[in-house]
Amino acid sequence: MAGVNRFTELLFWQKSRTWSKEIFQRTRRDPFALDRRLVVQINDSSESVMANIAEGFGRGTQGEFVQFLGYSLGGLNETQSHLVAAFDRDYLEREDYRTLFAQGTEIRKMMVAFMRSMVKTGSGVKHIRKYKSWSDEVWEMYEKFAGKQRPELYRS
Structure with a gap:
C-alpha cells in the first residue's frame, strides 16, 4: 500500500463512509424510521463495511487486512440485502434504491480489485x-x- 498512511486515504473506505451516511439519512424518514429493527440492522451493516476496512488496515499484516476486507464484503452484501427489504416494504423510492444498491456494487468492485x-x-x-x-x-x-x-x- 505504497503511499497510503491512513485508512481514511483509501478511496473505497471514503466511498463506504459516504454510502453509510446516505443510508442513515434515508432511515430517518418515515415510514422507514418506524421499522426500528430494519433501521438498526441496515445502519449497523453499512457502518461495518467501513469499520472492517479500518480495522484490517490497522492490523498491520497483509493477510489480516485481506481477511478483514472479506468481512467488509460480507457487511456490504448484508446491507444490499437490507436495501432490497426496504424497497420491498416501500421504504425507498425506486431511484433511491437503485442508486444505493449501485453504490454498494461499485464499492465491492473496488475492494475486490484491491484484494486481488x-x-x-x-x-x-x-x-x-x-x-x-x-x-x-x-x-x-x-x-x-x-x-x-x-x-x-x-x-x-
Missing part, C-alpha cells in the same frame, strides 16, 4: 524482490570463476 492485487502471485509484501547489490554480484562472480571465496574483510 494483494493476493495475486508476485504481489504484496510477501513477494517484494530483494535485489543484490552490485558489489555482492561481483563477488559472487569472483567466487564462481576464481573458485575462491571472497576475503572475510569483504563479507557482509
